Amino acid sequence: MxxxxxxxxxxxxxxxxxxxxxxxxxxxxxxxxxxxxxxxxxxxxxxxxxxxxxxxxxxxxxxxxxxxxxHQGAAEWICNHCCERNDASFELCWNCQSECC
Known part of the structure; x- marks a missing residue:
């Protein structure tokens, strides 16, 4: 380990x-x-x-x-599928699990 x-x-x-x-x-x-x-x-x-x-x-x-x-200090992104705001560190939307951008 x-x-x-x-x-x-x-x-x-x-x-x-x-x-x-x-x-x-x-x-x-x-x-x-x-x-x-x-x-x-x-x-x-x-x-x-x-x-x-x-x-x-x-x-x-x-x-x-x-x-x-x-990703600290990076811009948030908005999901193209559900329009939810996501932190820059998220690769998937927290709301609908769609991929970034």
Whole structure:
């Protein structure tokens, strides 16, 4: 297993997990509840971590996470099918699951 992503914010780690699982990359979330142990263990040892089950997925997983991170500050898009606004990081419409643009 290889560590693919870690952050002090559990929400960001869980989001990365959801993105990778949507691409059919199997991951494990470690330290999900470890922040309650801060003081007994190092702060950095309590950060949530995302680990790949299959090491062969490492390069693909890194590329996917970097791509998702690069959409920050990008423009929203409007679905051509249902006219719903979507965040730039969405590849599919959250409302009707149609592809971007």
């Amino acid at each position: 290889k560590l693919v992503y870690t952050n002090e914010n559990l929400f960001l780690v869980a989001n990365a997990r959801n993105i990778l699982e949507a691409h059919r990359i199997e991951v494990l979330l470690k330290n999900e509840f470890a922040q309650g142990a801060i003081g007994e263990i190092s702060v950095f040892d309590a950060w949530p971590e995302l680990w790949l089950v299959n090491d062969a997925d490492y390069e693909k997983a890194i590329a996917i996470i970097e791509n998702a991170s690069s």
